Amino acid sequence: xxxxxxxxxxxxxxxxxxxxxxxxxxxxxxxxxxxxxxxxxxxxxxxxxxxxxxxxxxxxxxxxxxxxxxxxxxxxxxxxxxxxxxxxxxxxxxxxxxxxxxxxx
Numbered sequence: 001x002x003x004x005x006x007x008x009x010x011x012x013x014x015x016x017x018x019x020x021x022x023x024x025x026x027x028x029x030x031x032x033x034x035x036x037x038x039x040x041x042x043x044x045x046x047x048x049x050x051x052x053x054x055x056x057x058x059x060x061x062x063x064x065x066x067x068x069x070x071x072x073x074x075x076x077x078x079x080x081x082x083x084x085x086x087x088x089x090x091x092x093x094x095x096x097x098x099x100x101x102x103x104x105x
Contacts (some may be wrong), residue, residue: 004028006055013043020050024058034070035061 004026011022021038039053061069 004059006058008051008054011047011050011054014038015043018042020045020054022054024054026058026062028062032072033062034072036068037061 005028007025007027009023009025011020013019014021017038017040019038019040021036023034024037025032025034035058037054037057039050039057041050041053
């Protein structure tokens with residue numbers, strides 16, 4: 001069984017929403033998954049209780065089959081730079097109205 005580590009970053013209290021908010025990262029094996037979490041709580045709640053609630057919410061999101069998450073490879077895995085570079089646009093006509101050429105009826 002793998003051990004799962006959670007890391008909380010940028011924990012803030014949003015007074016307008018009356019909630020604690022944080023970016024919670026779950027480190028599992030070679031990958032890390034990040035989730036934006038928020039729990040409704042009073043400002044007087046202790047940081048330990050807020051951290052437990054945020055971690056619990058992240059673990060629920062992590063176990064869900066769908067949802068918004070950011071997945072990152074752990075260090076040691078290099079990304080190929082040519083994949084990240086945008087493709088150059090070639091063959092576009094120049095001029096003030098060049099963008100509209102071929103698009104007008």
